[in-house]
Amino acid sequence: MKYDFNIPKSVKMMIPAFMRGLKQVDWLISLTHPVVFVHGLFTDFINATDKRLKWNGQSISLKYLLQDKFGGDIEVVNQNQTARPFYVYGAGDTRNPAVFNPGNPKNPIAIDVNEFDPEAVDFIINVTSAVVPDEPTKDEMIALVKEYKLHSKRFKITLV
Numbered sequence: 001m002k003y004d005f006n007i008p009k010s011v012k013m014m015i016p017a018f019m020r021g022l023k024q025v026d027w028l029i030s031l032t033h034p035v036v037f038v039h040g041l042f043t044d045f046i047n048a049t050d051k052r053l054k055w056n057g058q059s060i061s062l063k064y065l066l067q068d069k070f071g072g073d074i075e076v077v078n079q080n081q082t083a084r085p086f087y088v089y090g091a092g093d094t095r096n097p098a099v100f101n102p103g104n105p106k107n108p109i110a111i112d113v114n115e116f117d118p119e120a121v122d123f124i125i126n127v128t129s130a131v132v133p134d135e136p137t138k139d140e141m142i143a144l145v146k147e148y149k150l151h152s153k154r155f156k157i158t159l160v
Contacts, residue, residue: 001056003039003042003043003046004043007032007035008029008032008036008041009038011025011028011029011032012025012029015028055085057107062076062123062125062145062148062149063075063076063145065125065148066125066141066145069144070080070127070131070132070137070141071131072128072130072131073127073128073131074125074126074127074128074131075121075125075126075127076124076125076126077123077124077125077126078122078123078125079120079121079122079124096104120154121154121155122153122154123153123154123155124155124156124157124158125145125155125156125157125158126158126160127141127157127158127159127160128159128160132157132159138157141157142157145157
């Protein structure tokens, strides 16, 4: 949608022609200054939201998203976690949904609780110290990745 419109021009056009004196128009435009300010904030918000919403679950590419936000050299390295996947419940847990047979690899149970490797991650983001110079920038990057990644994926950010 188009939200951009000229408020001072609208003020001039709404005043009858015989009342369009310089002082009257300037006075009415100065009265609409708070509306112009709020309109500017709103259009900035709409533009930022439109830019943010172009990244969705179907079209996201973390590397390009992070480069768009932070710039610089960013590399995303996928790790294959097929050998030791992350399981939520142990085999003896009563909350385990036994949809498949216990011998079936699709059944989300582990032989022992916490059998998986807690240090293993699904992808690693390699960045330079020029891209992430301080801890708040790294926290911002972590929050952005958490917003767009799949829920079950784990990651870490390493400085190279």
